[in-house]
Amino acid sequence: MEFLKSPPPPIRRLELEDPAAARRVAPPAHPANGNGSSAPGGFTGARRSIGAPQFSIRRMEIDDVSVSYSNRDAVKDVSLPVRQGEVLSLIGPSGCGKTTLLRSLNRLTELTSTAKLSGRILLDDVDITLIEPTLLRRRVTMVFQQPNPFPMSVFDNIAYVLREQGSRRQRKKTLEPAVHSALDRAGLFEEVKDNLDHPALKLSGGQQQRLCIARALAAEPEVLLLDEPCSALDPQSTQVIEDLIVKLRDDVAVVIVTHNLQQAYRIADHVAFMYLGDLVEYNSATALFGSPREKRTQEYVSGAFG
Amino acid sequence: MDEEYTSEYGPRWSDQRVERMLGVLVCTVVGLLLAMIVVVLIKAWPSFAHNGLAWFGPGGNVDDQLNAIFLSGQAGAEYVYTFHAWPLIWSTLLITGGAVFIALFSALFVAVFIVEFAPEWMSNVLQPVVRFLASVPSVIYGLLGVLVLVPFIGNHLVTEPQKASVAGVISLTGYSLLAATTVLTVMIAPLMVSIFSDGLRAVKPGWLEGSLALGVNRWRTTWKIAVRTARPAIVAGTVLAVARAIGEAVMLAMISGSVGFAPNPADGFIFIYEPSRPLAPTIVKNIDQLSSPPANATLFAIAAVLLVSAAFLSLTGWVARRSMRKYGAA
Numbered sequence: 001m002e003f004l005k006s007p008p009p010p011i012r013r014l015e016l017e018d019p020a021a022a023r024r025v026a027p028p029a030h031p032a033n034g035n036g037s038s039a040p041g042g043f044t045g046a047r048r049s050i051g052a053p054q055f056s057i058r059r060m061e062i063d064d065v066s067v068s069y070s071n072r073d074a075v076k077d078v079s080l081p082v083r084q085g086e087v088l089s090l091i092g093p094s095g096c097g098k099t100t101l102l103r104s105l106n107r108l109t110e111l112t113s114t115a116k117l118s119g120r121i122l123l124d125d126v127d128i129t130l131i132e133p134t135l136l137r138r139r140v141t142m143v144f145q146q147p148n149p150f151p152m153s154v155f156d157n158i159a160y161v162l163r164e165q166g167s168r169r170q171r172k173k174t175l176e177p178a179v180h181s182a183l184d185r186a187g188l189f190e191e192v193k194d195n196l197d198h199p200a201l202k203l204s205g206g207q208q209q210r211l212c213i214a215r216a217l218a219a220e221p222e223v224l225l226l227d228e229p230c231s232a233l234d235p236q237s238t239q240v241i242e243d244l245i246v247k248l249r250d251d252v253a254v255v256i257v258t259h260n261l262q263q264a265y266r267i268a269d270h271v272a273f274m275y276l277g278d279l280v281e282y283n284s285a286t287a288l289f290g291s292p293r294e295k296r297t298q299e300y301v302s303g304a305f306g
Numbered sequence: 307m308d309e310e311y312t313s314e315y316g317p318r319w320s321d322q323r324v325e326r327m328l329g330v331l332v333c334t335v336v337g338l339l340l341a342m343i344v345v346v347l348i349k350a351w352p353s354f355a356h357n358g359l360a361w362f363g364p365g366g367n368v369d370d371q372l373n374a375i376f377l378s379g380q381a382g383a384e385y386v387y388t389f390h391a392w393p394l395i396w397s398t399l400l401i402t403g404g405a406v407f408i409a410l411f412s413a414l415f416v417a418v419f420i421v422e423f424a425p426e427w428m429s430n431v432l433q434p435v436v437r438f439l440a441s442v443p444s445v446i447y448g449l450l451g452v453l454v455l456v457p458f459i460g461n462h463l464v465t466e467p468q469k470a471s472v473a474g475v476i477s478l479t480g481y482s483l484l485a486a487t488t489v490l491t492v493m494i495a496p497l498m499v500s501i502f503s504d505g506l507r508a509v510k511p512g513w514l515e516g517s518l519a520l521g522v523n524r525w526r527t528t529w530k531i532a533v534r535t536a537r538p539a540i541v542a543g544t545v546l547a548v549a550r551a552i553g554e555a556v557m558l559a560m561i562s563g564s565v566g567f568a569p570n571p572a573d574g575f576i577f578i579y580e581p582s583r584p585l586a587p588t589i590v591k592n593i594d595q596l597s598s599p600p601a602n603a604t605l606f607a608i609a610a611v612l613l614v615s616a617a618f619l620s621l622t623g624w625v626a627r628r629s630m631r632k633y634g635a636a
Contacts, residue, residue: 108519138521148512151535151633160530164522199633212516219520 053269056085059253060105060140060223065119067100067109074100076277077119082223084253087245089268089285091258093300097277098257102225105255106140107133123223138165141216142225146232147208149200149215154192157200157211158182161218178218185251186214187244206237213244217252224248226256230263242267261301265289273297343617346610352600353607356387361607364392368566372592372604379598389604391611393568397582400483400569401562402551405490410544412491413498414533420499421506422528433503439496448557451489456480456561464579472573476580481563484578489561490554494547501546505539506532538627545623549616552586559587585612 060082067075075097082088082105090098100109107128109115121128128136149157155172158179163170179196183189188210192203200211209229216224226245230238245254246267258264264271265285272282273296281288281297292298354361371389378386420429420436460480469478509532517527533540563581566588571577583591585608595601 106519108515111515111518134521134523136521137519141521142519144512144516144519146512148510148516150513150516150531153633160517161520161522164520164526164530201633215516215520 053085054250056083056269058082059084059124061120061122061125062101062105063120063122065101065104065117065121067097067104067115067117069112069116070114073277074115075104075274078274078279080272080279080282082253082255083270084222085250086269087249087254087256087267089256089258089264089271090274091261091264091271091300092274092280094259095276096274098274099227101274102142102227102255102257105223105225106137106142108137108142138219139221140223140225141219141221143209143212143216143227143229145228147205147212149203149208149211151199151201153197154183154200154203154211155179155196158215158218161215165219182214182218183211185217185248186210187240187247188214204237206233206240209233209237209241210244213241217248221252223253223255226254228257228259231259238263261289273300275300343613346606346613349606350603350610352385352603353387353389354610357389361389361391362395363390364568365390368393372566372588372595372601375604376592376595376598376601379595379600379602385600387600387604389607391585391608393566394583394585394588394608395611396568397483397562398552398584398586400582401486401490401558401584402548404483404487405494405551406544406548408487409491409495409498409547413495413502413543414540416495416499417502417506418528418533421503422524422532436496436499436503440500442493444493444554444557445560447489447493448560451485451557451561455485455488456482459485459579468576468579472576472580476565476567478576478579479563479581480579481561481581482579483562483569483582486558486562486582486584487578489557490551493554493557494551497550498543498547501543502536502540505536505543508539509535537630541623541626541630545619548619552612552615552619555586555590558584559590562587564591 058081062078062080062082065075065078066073078097078101080088090101092098100115103109104117105121105128109117110133123131123136123139128140131139150160152160159172159175162175162178180189180193183192188207191207192198192211200208203211209232213224213226213229229245230241233241242263245256248254249269256264256268268285270282271285271288273280273288273292273294275296281292281294283293288297289301292301366388368390374386375389378384416436420432424432457480459482460478463484464478464480464482472478513531513535514527517531518524522530562583564583564587565581567580567582569577569580569582573580589605589608592601592605596605
């Protein structure tokens, strides 16, 4: 194996043309934020981008819910409220069951044949197992980690939901206002209004994810579930989507799963910390990040593990 | 330093070598294909030149014409080329069209069932079975047709009054359009199922999940997202199946009846019991006449028609798939 001894090809490193460019995207350092401040408990660096909720109405109730896959427990005895007017964030290390919990809110766990759910989940005081799944999933829509726009035009992506909801085939003209409004609410209309006929898969990652949010909003849901919506996106797109989520919280109850603690701190009103299927701590964002009650929360939030 | 490293960037020719070798191979294949088309067209030319467009039209008994063409070549006298292939073309259209039409829909539903709805153990069993069926030699289907289906049709489906009603024109023995179409359907459907299900399997699970999460039920999701996205594969499978059906010779020679007769739908429902003979089996049947120059040209003319329609079919499929890929489907 003579060639193994010969020198490896040189690695070329690209020089940054403008070293300042690297600094330009970094967030501005701690501007004072009205109601106040980075959290005290060792959690610094992020800033709250939302004020106190204007109102909060309890929409969903997770009551003693456990989910298991064949013989492995993914979620154990979790009880949580989901409120409209607020953003609820589920945080925790990988495999702690937060995505499973989110998927059980619109019965997507039922698609996995090995999943078993016990406990009750209520939507406006009605057990969701009593609601027909397709109807439930229109009221509780979901946006996934990987942007998954359908291989159709931008317009058809949104119109798909509306067409499937209507009993008759609707004309493009009659669907237009609803499509435009959904795109507008997702903050995408200005960017795509001139090329609604273009393939959705040609949009950038951030635009695709906002298209998915627009699609979820077109169903006129009452609860919006977001499964790490920004994990595949760049900082700018993340910023846009975070602003959007905060704007949406008055119209729909928002539940967001995130790996990103800073993000949870920026946009959530309430945070639930899960660890190995257990709900360790549920509190307002300022309290959970500022003065966690549990030791495990303290460690996770300060970056000791996870 | 090692000889291989002519520069610090590594061996210079590694990629280009492969590129050129493959390029030469591809050019050879394309060259052979072109040569084949040219040879067939040149050999076929006398037949087309003497008949003009009437070659494709009706007129006279096609079997008698073929016989006259053959005999004129042997006598050394003036060659006869008169040939009106309509009964053969019509038979090809009916048998291929019928088989593809039936197979397309049944294969689509079977593929959707295997991929989307069947429990895992069942699709694990069905998948290899379908692939095996797709690779069964067509002679075996032909044999089964002759031994089982043809006698069944002749003895149990065709009634005596029906036989009597066309007695002066053609005899109904069971070798029929129905038998040919049925066996051809059975032959090409597994091929379609196999390609369709590969296409359906390639649909991103995220699209299906996204649709389900919006409250669209499973059937609509399958239909509007999975089947829609798999359209290029469906077209590809259909093109392959049509090509195989058009080119199928031995099996159809065995059970189509091998008579140069154009089944007439105006006869009523009975026409599906009438025998015929498509283009490809005609070549097989008259293969011993190649020594006669006019017969040779006529058979090559039939081959040219088959070749051109296959090429046209591929082209149509390619154009259709291109337009379907516009939105980034698989």
